[in-house]
Amino acid sequence: MKLLHIEIQRCLRVAALCAMVLLVSARLFAQEHASGSHPSGQADSTGLGSTEGQPQRPADARDPDAYADGFEHMGMTHADRLAIGSMLAEELEFVSGNEGQGGNWHLQASYGGDFNKFRLRSQGLAADGPLDPTTSVEGLWWHGYSAFWGTVVGIRRDFGPGAHTWLAFGIEGLSPYWFHLNATGYVGEDGRLSARLKASYDLLFTNRWILSAALESNVYSRAEPDRALGSGVGNLEIGPRLRYEVSRKFAPYVGYVWEPSFAGTADFRRADRHPVTEHRLVVGVRLWR
């Protein structure tokens, strides 16, 4: 009974942490979409007026159809409705580190128009040991919510032992100062919760030599022994990668990844005689089309 009580408390703590990770991102997102505090046109504290950020529209905003007088556009399909397919291999790399050698990937494919897209995401790491616990594929509906932000809803399926199927919901976007943010919350088929937060920043040494700094963290409400995952913050992954854009669509790179694990996950790793902190050199290519 006491054990159950402790477990419940632990779950609550982790759930709170998950919520926090999401809330930080949501806060950035919300800042842009709900900061109607200054009326359009009033200079705010930054002196930029409403050109900065996304204040809410005033109630008396102009009606764009006001000049139509009932006339309708002739029904045709235009290029502005073009559905476009794209594929991005953000990371496609050979890794060598204290966990052995193998391959790592972060892939994304999309198909759709300006406001709605179907999206496939997959990431994973297969080195000498078992599959990395983040190895998964996601099928998502992306919706362009505002100028810089979109929402995703869909399903994630893990690979390897102890795999779960999750409902996924999240936001992705470009924050002020050009940070690409990606926060996804997950609800497992048995009610477990998880969250994945990613952030990245491109530092341009030149317009072709680009240092991309990426950060990822995963949080879990319950342990999953088959994946050697404890509850709480599982890991943090920090990876600078220096790429050279031979063309926009083809950029070989080298990088270094430092990945400590925490709490229960660290305990599992110690017990399995795996290093608690992984580090690896990576060589790969960033591709898209």
Add this chain to the structure above:
Amino acid sequence: MQPELFGLPITASGLSRRRFLQGAAATFVLGWQRPAWAQGEASAPSELSGPDFDLEVVELPVNFTGSKRVATAVNGLVPAPLLRMREGDTVTLRVTNRLREVTAIHWHGLIVPQAMDGVPGISFPGIAPGETFTYRFEVRQNGTYWYHAHTLAEQTGLYGALIVEPRTPDPDRTDRDYAVVLSDWTDESPMQVFLNLKKMGAYYNFAQPTVGDFFKDVSSQGWSKAIEKRGMWNRMRMSPTDFSDVSAATYTYLMNGTPPGGNWTGIARAGERVRLRFIGASTATFFDVRIPGLPLTVVSTDGQHVEPVDVDEFRIGPGETYDVIVQMPDDRAYTIFAQSMDRTGFARGTLAPRPGMEAEVPRPDAPVWLDHSDMMGAMVAMQAHAGHGMVMTPPKQARHARTEYGPTTDMRVDYPRDNLDDPGVGLRQNGRRVLTYADLHTIGGALDPRPPAREIEVHLTGNMERFIWALDGVKLSDAKPIHLHPNERVRVTLVNDSMMTHPMHLHRMWSELEGAEGRFQVRKHTISVQPAQRVSFAVTGDAPGRSAFHCHLLYHMAAGMFREVVVA
């Protein structure tokens, strides 16, 4: 199913895209024809005179860059032949489509009936492969115009000069007369360019701020200034070097179909007066034109005579035309230099007494970042005044549409600037006399002296990250037309809520640009609106039926920056 977007074959399945690409690839079916630029020292594109014209739209193997590609040509020429008409004539143009895709030719700037305007989807369905369409209309104006495909083929070479001789001879006689067609060529297919931009707005921008630039600024201005300089751009996620969507990373800039190395040459001897009819036939490039050593007298724009004004340089946007007169002081060569607004390249030619001569070719200027006034409009001046404790009449506030607060629109300008006397980014205080719209005064005044009875406000909006371009935040497909009553006089006020300059072209009706206090300034068919600028023009609803109104940057038009205008 092959729905047409003003000639762009589009479906949701991407099927027609493949067809499009195949159509472009499998084309060495016609005999080899020499591309126009390789026609030796030919000093002008070949020419046809009316009133009857037979034009055949064909695929043409070309080589502008060292790689063989297929261009879209008229009668085997890129640029298409110069068409010479006479004011008052009724002309007949039989256009035969020998391509594998629908085509359509628009007579840019000519006032013609709806069915003769050449816009697929508005004027007519377009000209199907193998078909001949006969355009017939009365020419009711004179001056320098041009014609082009109202499809993606505008990028692949379908454009040419169109000159209407006045009924009564022009009193301003010149000894020589050349059309100077400025354009941009890419070895990529236009659909590929569009897709690249849709996936990455900055695809062709290799002048983005770098770490090196930052430390250069730190050493010259100190840390706080260097950080401040970037602060606003970075907070707003805007690039200070977003001048052109497409740069010399893929473009080769052409003068009369000739790359810079080919040196198109117009013959001109000492003492001769030369009329140069500059035509902005590019799809995505503003050119800054000058002839080092020669002052330029601008005598007309968009086919309309203006009070002559002497300048060293002028900016010409896609769709615009400028007639310039120069006087050759001696028998030397002079370079006609047209650098792209983003400074990544240039088109170049020569005025000289003999072919084969050349003068020094300047290097493009260093790119200058967009100004804070390009983002904040009149707010900059307001803050400057406030800082000095001065009182200033508040500038007129823009009225944003409710649809500008969604995913299509990444910025809005509350207090746009009204300064027509601004030459624009990269030309400010450059030490040369640069033409501005404030310098242009159409001779004879407005066609319609009535003051506008009402105002139509339209905002030019975009989302650079996702390459969405729209008016009032609404793309063409989602928009309703703008309605004008027959013969009513209205004021159209454009507010540029983006960081790019947009050449806005209204078909079949004149746009009479207004200066301060609504005074008539200059009559044009294509008006370039600078970032964060407000521009008003008066228009009379004298073209019954449906017309196009759009940004003349081809890829902005394709992305949705387009409206129908209905006069009924």
